[in-house]
Structure formats: structure tokens, C-alpha cells
Amino acid sequence: MATTEQQDIDPYTAMESLRAALAGAGIVLPSLSVDTASPALRLVDLGRVRSDVAARLAQAIQTGVRT
Numbered sequence: 001m002a003t004t005e006q007q008d009i010d011p012y013t014a015m016e017s018l019r020a021a022l023a024g025a026g027i028v029l030p031s032l033s034v035d036t037a038s039p040a041l042r043l044v045d046l047g048r049v050r051s052d053v054a055a056r057l058a059q060a061i062q063t064g065v066r067t
Contacts, residue, residue: 011035011042018044025060027053 011034019032031047049057 009042011044014042015044022057022060025056027056027060029053029057 015032015034019029022029022032029047029049031045031049033045033047035041035043035045
């Protein structure tokens with residue numbers, strides 16, 4: 001269950017923050033967007049990516065890439 005704090009985060013702000021963080025790690029998710037079909041849920045759609053991008057994303061998360 002989501003906390004109030006989690007629900008108050010604007011999905012567009014979250015998406016842009018994620019896009020910037022990924023760019024800092026040299027990763028682009030071309031389909032990254034806000035799911036406008038369910039605004040009450042405030043979902044960010046990560047979309048589909050090639051397997052090499054998924055592997056780089058996993059490596060960045062595991063190593064804690066900072067820019």
C-alpha cells in the first residue's frame with residue numbers, strides 16, 4: 001500500500017527526475033512517459049528497452065552510479 005508521501009509525488013516530476021538520473025548514467029529509456037490513462041494512480045511507464053540497455057540499467061543500480 002502506498003503512503004501519503006508516495007501518492008503526493010507528481011508523476012511528471014518523477015519521470016523527468018528519472019530521465020535526468022538515467023542520462024547521467026548514459027542510459028536512455030526512449031519510451032519513458034507518464035501513464036495518462038490512470039491519473040489517480042500516478043504511474044510512470046518505463047516502457048520497453050533492448051536487453052543491453054536493461055543490463056546497463058541493472059549495472060548502474062547495482063553499482064550506485066553518481067554523476
